Amino acid sequence: MLEPVRITPPLTGEAVSGLRAGMRVLISGKLLTARDAAHKKMVALLEKGEELPVSLTDQIIYYVGPSPAPPGRVIGACGPTTSGRMDVYTPALLAQGLRGMIGKGFRSPEVLQALQAHHAVYFGAVGGAGALLSKCVQSARVVAYPELGPEAVYELTVSDFPAVVINDIYGGDLYRDGRRQYAVHK
């Protein structure tokens, strides 16, 4: 197995062009978090022609709703949530320069097309590894929508956060190709 590729956001178009479906990555630096509620608010602002509360240019959004941080800890368990719930909002954010997303599960055909059109990638993190992934988070601070509680937009500082490229800018799709590779046809 190839060594993981190291990634440090902001993620440029050039960095993204080197990523292919199936590559393992280790991300160090800043990630933004957002789930359904924050996506809805951001897209509503864009529809009114207003500015987003945080710049998404060359940023990576991690789809996560952490469990509460116990005293003395930066964050609780923080594995990926199902990305498909964000699909309806995603193309609008990609048009704003969003360069990457981390989550788990299928994306819609519209999102896959938008990834190619806007040169962005979709990463998968290990679902249900919330305790392990919490160890990669060094700090967490709210940067938008504090009223949403665990669904607020956080800026996480992460170190060696492990993920896999699911969808690249060339139409590569690990969910499709990985399954084809290992399926047994009768």
Next chain:
Amino acid sequence: MRTLDCQIVTEVTSRLCREANFVLEPDVISALGKARDDEISTTGKDILEKLHENAAIAARDRIPICQDTGIAVVFVEVGQELRLTGGSLEEAITAGVRDGYARGFLRKSVVGDPLVRKNTGDNTPPVIHWRLVPGDRLKISVLPKGAGSENMSALKMLKPAEGLEGAKQFILDTVSAAGPNPCPPLVVGVGIGGTMEKAALLAKEALLRPVGAKNPDPELAALEDALVASINQLGIGPMGLGGRVTALAVHVLVFPTHIASLPVAVNLNCHAVRHKTAVL
């Protein structure tokens, strides 16, 4: 007549909620170990290794296995010769869930009205399934159920003519359509027979059986083996990244049904199948 104070029920339910979210059952750990040995995809092996590491960190540092600490599904068996004192049993269990999710720093993932969608703030109410049984004991099983796998579950009212083959195809189709979303490798709970709601309840109950334990009915045991083999040929693999271990186990429960019915329910569970049981 034996008596039991509801305060004890609250304390035990609270503990079960926390333990289920922090500590994987030994049968699940060993099933994940076997999966790691069996998986031929290196990416899949790497994922299974990370899940092992995750379980160790969660138990050691008391961090939830997964941030989706679930809606609490509680199976309760009440011995008919047991007298409960000091309040309502349902309220005692609900109070236990409230306390466990607060004290364990577990995520509060329950919204009140499903259409208005305002968080209840304390992860209540739980979904409680009751059964009255002989004896003077109280058995409580807490199964925190995350939405990732619950949302990919399905139920179908088959025509009796579709029979066993129809049921197998529906189970396979459900797992296939779910792909990476329910966090495979899965434990697949299947309920066949009864009525619509009975089949769904059987499918959920089937998730409580220890992973790797054989179905006592030899024909159902053979069906389960055949289903595991077919599912693992789909190629979905750990986290859907491709591989040969898509299901850790399939657990089937059956119940008599109407001459004109063949309900089949498939309740998917992620690799953690979190649950804890206590007998009081």
